[in-house]
Amino acid sequence: xxxxxxxxxxxxxxxxxxxxxxxxxxxxxxxxxxxxxxxxxxxxxxxxxxxxxxxxxxxxxxxxxxxxxxxxxxxxxxxxxxxxxxxxxxxxxxxxxxxxxxxxxxxxxxxxxxxxxxxxxxxxxxxxxxxxxxxxxxxxxxxxxxxxxxxxxxxxxxxxxxxxxxxxxxxxxxxxxxxxxxxxxxxxxxxxxxxxxxxxxxxxxxxxxxxxxxxxxxxxxxxxxxxxxxxxxxxxxxxxxxxxxxxxxxxxxxxxxxxxx
Ligand SMILES: [Zn+2]
Numbered sequence: 001x002x003x004x005x006x007x008x009x010x011x012x013x014x015x016x017x018x019x020x021x022x023x024x025x026x027x028x029x030x031x032x033x034x035x036x037x038x039x040x041x042x043x044x045x046x047x048x049x050x051x052x053x054x055x056x057x058x059x060x061x062x063x064x065x066x067x068x069x070x071x072x073x074x075x076x077x078x079x080x081x082x083x084x085x086x087x088x089x090x091x092x093x094x095x096x097x098x099x100x101x102x103x104x105x106x107x108x109x110x111x112x113x114x115x116x117x118x119x120x121x122x123x124x125x126x127x128x129x130x131x132x133x134x135x136x137x138x139x140x141x142x143x144x145x146x147x148x149x150x151x152x153x154x155x156x157x158x159x160x161x162x163x164x165x166x167x168x169x170x171x172x173x174x175x176x177x178x179x180x181x182x183x184x185x186x187x188x189x190x191x192x193x194x195x196x197x198x199x200x201x202x203x204x205x206x207x208x209x210x211x212x213x214x215x216x217x218x219x220x221x222x223x224x225x226x227x228x229x230x231x232x233x234x235x236x237x238x239x240x241x242x243x244x245x246x247x248x249x250x251x252x253x254x255x256x257x258x259x260x261x
Contacts, residue, residue, distance in 0.1 A: 025251035027215030036104040070144035118148035118186035146184030197223035215251035
């Protein structure tokens, strides 16, 4: 028993030291959201952050000096045009749910913030999802719209032809439907492999986000950007702070093991 206590104590000391006494990792977080709703059907699912919690999270980011940018803003900097703000952060939303327009957008705009919303092109205009017109309106309001494929299939399970279709058709369809150029992509269910980055490049996407935790710098592979999943919180803003800390810890571990973020 005493041995176990000593080991636990040593682990706590080591972990605390690792968090607080190793250099701050480089890079900025990308947050991954899905729904923002009080709809009783979804309010308690892990993929939902209720509106009042979401608003409190944006308050926290604002009070702590974060500036929201889009992935297009980030890529301009990667290509040598301008600089990143002091504490950049990117808010992303997967799937294109209707509440992103009705609930999330007003909260975002009342904070003067921006975001990236990844839509599944064949789901638009279907019940529960945004309409094409709502998604186009997001772009007009300065929100970046990206592709989350045509049908939300798990890409690692598709043959080459179907894979290229899912990645390519969604972008072509949206641009054909009068959207501004689609540059950003999100892998459904976080499932990806390195071959997909070549297809994304060929289809003229500039970025893709994964579900791997960590931070991003201008040196991070733009088709393998890291994100922190913001689940439905049970401990309010404390849990949100811990999720931001998780991104830092993974970036520190990554820096130690690979020499980069
Ligand atoms: Zn999804």
